Amino acid sequence: MIDIARLAGVSPMTVSRAFKADGTVSEAAQAAVMKAAEELGYVFDSTASALRSQRSDFVAVTIPSINNANFADTLRGLSEGLRARGLQILLGYTDYDVLAEETLIAQLLRRRPEAMVVTGGTHTDRARALLDKAAIPVVEIWDLPARPIGHVVGFSNAAAMGAVVDHLVAEGRRRIAFIGGDAARDTRGTDRRRGFVAAMDRHGLDATRLIDAGPPPISMAEGAAAMADLLARLPDTDAVVCVSDLSAFGALTECQRQGIAVPDRVAVAGFGDYEIAAICVPPLTTINPFPHRIGQEAAALILQALDGKLTAATTMRITPELRVRTSSDGA
Amino acid sequence: MIDIARLAGVSPMTVSRAFKADGTVSEAAQAAVMKAAEELGYVFDSTASALRSQRSDFVAVTIPSINNANFADTLRGLSEGLRARGLQILLGYTDYDVLAEETLIAQLLRRRPEAMVVTGGTHTDRARALLDKAAIPVVEIWDLPARPIGHVVGFSNAAAMGAVVDHLVAEGRRRIAFIGGDAARDTRGTDRRRGFVAAMDRHGLDATRLIDAGPPPISMAEGAAAMADLLARLPDTDAVVCVSDLSAFGALTECQRQGIAVPDRVAVAGFGDYEIAAICVPPLTTINPFPHRIGQEAAALILQALDGKLTAATTMRITPELRVRTSSDGA
DNA sequence: TCTAGTGGCGGGATCGTTACCATCACGCCC
DNA sequence: GGGCGTGATGGTAACGATCCCGCCACTAGA
Numbered sequence: 001m002i003d004i005a006r007l008a009g010v011s012p013m014t015v016s017r018a019f020k021a022d023g024t025v026s027e028a029a030q031a032a033v034m035k036a037a038e039e040l041g042y043v044f045d046s047t048a049s050a051l052r053s054q055r056s057d058f059v060a061v062t063i064p065s066i067n068n069a070n071f072a073d074t075l076r077g078l079s080e081g082l083r084a085r086g087l088q089i090l091l092g093y094t095d096y097d098v099l100a101e102e103t104l105i106a107q108l109l110r111r112r113p114e115a116m117v118v119t120g121g122t123h124t125d126r127a128r129a130l131l132d133k134a135a136i137p138v139v140e141i142w143d144l145p146a147r148p149i150g151h152v153v154g155f156s157n158a159a160a161m162g163a164v165v166d167h168l169v170a171e172g173r174r175r176i177a178f179i180g181g182d183a184a185r186d187t188r189g190t191d192r193r194r195g196f197v198a199a200m201d202r203h204g205l206d207a208t209r210l211i212d213a214g215p216p217p218i219s220m221a222e223g224a225a226a227m228a229d230l231l232a233r234l235p236d237t238d239a240v241v242c243v244s245d246l247s248a249f250g251a252l253t254e255c256q257r258q259g260i261a262v263p264d265r266v267a268v269a270g271f272g273d274y275e276i277a278a279i280c281v282p283p284l285t286t287i288n289p290f291p292h293r294i295g296q297e298a299a300a301l302i303l304q305a306l307d308g309k310l311t312a313a314t315t316m317r318i319t320p321e322l323r324v325r326t327s328s329d330g331a
Numbered sequence: 332m333i334d335i336a337r338l339a340g341v342s343p344m345t346v347s348r349a350f351k352a353d354g355t356v357s358e359a360a361q362a363a364v365m366k367a368a369e370e371l372g373y374v375f376d377s378t379a380s381a382l383r384s385q386r387s388d389f390v391a392v393t394i395p396s397i398n399n400a401n402f403a404d405t406l407r408g409l410s411e412g413l414r415a416r417g418l419q420i421l422l423g424y425t426d427y428d429v430l431a432e433e434t435l436i437a438q439l440l441r442r443r444p445e446a447m448v449v450t451g452g453t454h455t456d457r458a459r460a461l462l463d464k465a466a467i468p469v470v471e472i473w474d475l476p477a478r479p480i481g482h483v484v485g486f487s488n489a490a491a492m493g494a495v496v497d498h499l500v501a502e503g504r505r506r507i508a509f510i511g512g513d514a515a516r517d518t519r520g521t522d523r524r525r526g527f528v529a530a531m532d533r534h535g536l537d538a539t540r541l542i543d544a545g546p547p548p549i550s551m552a553e554g555a556a557a558m559a560d561l562l563a564r565l566p567d568t569d570a571v572v573c574v575s576d577l578s579a580f581g582a583l584t585e586c587q588r589q590g591i592a593v594p595d596r597v598a599v600a601g602f603g604d605y606e607i608a609a610i611c612v613p614p615l616t617t618i619n620p621f622p623h624r625i626g627q628e629a630a631a632l633i634l635q636a637l638d639g640k641l642t643a644a645t646t647m648r649i650t651p652e653l654r655v656r657t658s659s660d661g662a
Numbered sequence: 663t664c665t666a667g668t669g670g671c672g673g674g675a676t677c678g679t680t681a682c683c684a685t686c687a688c689g690c691c692c
Numbered sequence: 693g694g695g696c697g698t699g700a701t702g703g704t705a706a707c708g709a710t711c712c713c714g715c716c717a718c719t720a721g722a
Contacts, residue, residue: 001708011672016710026670041464046441047381048708056378066406072398079424088438091422093410107419110377133372153369218612249607256612258663276580279551281587332678342702347680356699379678381709 007036018039019044019253050112057168059087059198059302060113062104064096064120065217066329068293071119074141077295094119096185096216102127109134115302121154131270137305139298142289144317145189149301151305152315153297157188159197160320164241164269165199167285167322171330173239173267176200177209179226179251180255182245186216189243192271196241197239206313218243223250224257231258239328245270245277245286252280252327253330269278282326289320335486336413338367350375379587381443390418390633391444393435395427395451395517396548401603401622402450407474408626409448416634418445425450427516427547433458440465446633452476453518454484470629471621474646483646484628489526491618491651495572495600496530498616498653502661504598506569507531508540510549510557510582511574517547520574521601527560527572540565554581555588562589569597570659576601576608576617583658584613598659613657619649649653 005012005153010029018033036042050056059082063071079089094110095099102124108116113234115136120144121143131138131149138150145152168176178196180191193210200207213226223242227250230237242248248270256260262282264266270277273288297316304310337341341360348356349364356364367373369623371627381387390413394402399403410420418527425432433455446467452474454462462469462480467479476483499507509527512520524541531538546555554573561568575581579601586593593599593613601608604619635658 012708013672013710014670017671020710025671029670041460043437043461043465044441045443045708046381047378047387047443048677049378049710050378050677051382051679052708054677067400067403069398072403075397091420112376112378129372130374134374195428199700220606224610246606250610253610253612272332273487275551279555279584280580281584318454343678344680344702345700346700349678355700360700376678379707380680382709383680385707609669 003040003041004033004036007040008032015065015187039117050232050274053161054112056112056114057087058090058111058113059115059117060090060105060108061117062092062094062101062108062119063187064094066091066093068217069274070289073291074119074295076300077292077297077310078299079220081296081299082302085306090140097130098124098127100120102130105108105130114306115139117141117298117302118149118155119143120187121148121152123149125299137302137310139301141294141298143191144315148313148315151298151301151310152303152313153294153318155289155318156195157191158198160289161192161195161197161241161271163204163320163322164271164285165196165203167324168239168267168269168328169203169205170267171267173328173329174205175209175234175237176205176239176241177211177237178207178241178243179211179213179223179230179247181213181216186243189216189218192243199305209237213243213247218247220246220250223247224254225250227251228253228258231255236270240266240268242270243276245272248281248284248327249276249285252282252284263287263327263329269328277323277325285325285328286323287320288323290318294318332373333348334371335364335367335373339363341415355656361645384444387443388418388445389421389446389472390446390448390449391421391423391436391439391442393423393425393439393450395425397422398447399548400605401620403448405597405626405629408623408628409630410626412627412630413633416637429455429458433461436461445637446470448629448633449471449480452479452483452523454480465501468633468641470632472625472629474522475646477520479644479646481644482629482632482641483644484625484632484649485647486620486649486651487526488522489504489529492523492526492602492622493530493533494532494651494653495602495616498655499570499572499598499600499659500534500536500589502598502659504659505536506540506565506568507536507570507572508542508561508565508568509538509572510542510544510554510561510578511549512544512549517574518546518611520549523574527644530639540568543553544574544578549578551577551581551584553619554578555585555655556581558582559587562586562591571597571599573601576605576615579615579617580607580611583613583615587599594658597602600659604654608654608656616656616659617654619654621649625649 001015002014005015018030092104117139119142119163141153143154180193197207211226213222269285271287273286277284277286332346338345350363423435436458448470450473472484474485511524528538542557544553600616602618604617608615608617
């Protein structure tokens with residue numbers, strides 16, 4: 001920067017101001033600085049800037065998996081909302097493991113992010129303590145935590161899943177099964193299963209057709225295997241609710257392979273409104289939790305919080321919508 | 332850090348060394364430092380460390396889209412390989428736009444990454460210049476650039492697509508169409524189309540059944556629309572090659588909706604070996620380019636380069652494999 | 663003519679860590 | 693006993709920006 005100052009015939013301070021583009025530099029000086037910078041191939045050093053100004057322009061984000069279209073949509077929403085303010089996302093993924101999340105959070109905080117977005121509402125005590133001490137805006141997304149750390153943009157996975165059950169019951173289904181994951185790790189999956197059981201109980205129906213499809217994320221193939229298991233063990237099942245559209249699609253294909261008519265003999269429903277749900281044959285009934293909007297709202301909350309316009313912890317409830325499609329048409 | 336030094340009864344230098352964990356600190360001092368740090372809730376500041384040591388421990392990565400299972404697999408491979416050395420990924424996505432890539436690269440370089448991974452081999456001149464001047468290891472992936480910037484881990488998209496055509500021809504297909512994207516933006520898509528045309532020419536077949544499905548990334552729905560278009564305009568088509576498995580699946584569903592038998596009347600093939608290709612009914616013939624391995628190899632190259640063990644620019648060719656499945660069985 | 667206000671710019675200290683030396687205790691060997 | 697290698701530790705000056713303050717020229721109003 002000193003070199004540029006020399007070449008442009010100004011002080012380093014003016015160069016710094018020129019790069020901040022805050023308009024307090026004369027046009028002549030601005031142009032001279034930019035010309036000199038271009039000539040010397042200067043690349044601004046955010047590291048030094050971050051140290052001195054104590055502003056990293058990072059927002060740290062943790063998601064369970066990088067390979068998930070729903071979380072990718074949320075990330076896009078976040079990134080779009082933050083880009084306008086020059087904030088960059090620092091991403092990490094947890095593999096659906098709260099211990100990995102703890103390590104990840106510790107590592108991300110070393111970079112001094114301006115804010116932190118974490119997926120889910122379940123964390124280790126140490127992770128909570130770290131976030132607390134960091135004294136930056138924290139947003140939990142994709143869930144409604146019992147004990148929020150800071151702000152929240154989410155929805156009740158249990159309630160959303162309950163709406164699917166209500167719909168299936170209204171369509172005349174009674175022997176409804178649930179295909180989901182290992183209870184210990186995927187807390188959102190567990191919430192959905194809880195929502196399923198609660199809704200079945202509410203309708204006075206048997207809620208014991210629970211198929212464990214293994215640890216998250218549950219693949220299409222695992223959904224198919226679970227469906228095969230279900231059809232073998234409980235062949236009179238007339239509807240299946242899956243923890244996500246991907247396993248639901250796997251289940252659907254298993255029905256196709258076995259020549260079982262969907263929805264005539266078995267209705268199938270998923271969760272997430274992935275692209276595949278709308279286009280597969282028959283299209284899948286599912287829940288749209290508006291992942292992109294979750295990201296946008298989280299970004300908006302962060303911007304407000306950084307402006308000091310958000311005094312109290314805010315919870316923004318997203319209302320997921322049921323998408324009724326052919327896969328669950330009345331029997 | 333000074334506070335910790337005081338509390339632990341050592342010098343700041345010893346605290347620094349204790350956190351680097353390079354083993355030159357006595358066990359007693361190490362323990363004292365860690366205890367003091369825990370007590371004070373100290374969080375190491377990577378920003379200052381990066382500035383002074385000129386090591387950011389960042390590896391910058393650009394991908395076209397964050398919502399793509401293939402690139403996600405590559406990212407996982409990268410991240411796994413780099414994590415062992417304490418390197419963190421700084422991610423950006425370009426939306427399949429070389430101009431956006433240029434801006435992104437400029438922004439990422441401000442963070443002083445130790446190395447840079449860029450997807451694809453087509454870049455603006457300014458982007459090339461920036462990467463050149465940065466004087467860090469550069470790895471281009473998912474392509475075999477005509478004029479590599481540095482290292483390469485990739486494959487020929489054209490040749491891989493040619494292999495699909497060869498297979499279809501061997502199965503007796505002759506009137507083969509290609510469903511792909513806008514030529515201007517998605518260079519890998521364009522390469523695949525080129526490979527399609529070249530292979531058709533090689534077999535003396537008509538290579539004019541080219542359906543443009545719009546700008547990348549091409550969705551399942553766009554694949555379906557393109558298939559509908561194709562079936563309306565060229566109903567005698569007996570095979571379709573799609574730029575990716577997602578559009579191929581869309582095309583497959585369109586056939587199902589129109590009651591057109593796959594593979595009996597039309598064979599369908601995709602690209603990428605996404606999970607859906609193996610499980611849909613019928614399963615899709617496709618090309619597996621080993622996205623996870625691309626990430627692993629790129630990480631390995633970076634580690635070698637950072638160790639100074641890589642003197643010359645290295646190109647690592649990945650050999651994609653044809654996955655023959657029912658969707659392309661002989662007519 | 664003088665004072666106060668304003669816009670543009672410069673100088674020096676500094677953000678929190680680490681590179682680079684210097685120091686010191688200790689043990690070993692000739 | 694002196695020299696010297698080794699392992700642990702400390703002191704000081706940076707890394708490259710920016711914060712804070714001050715300076716100067718110029719204008720406007722009294």
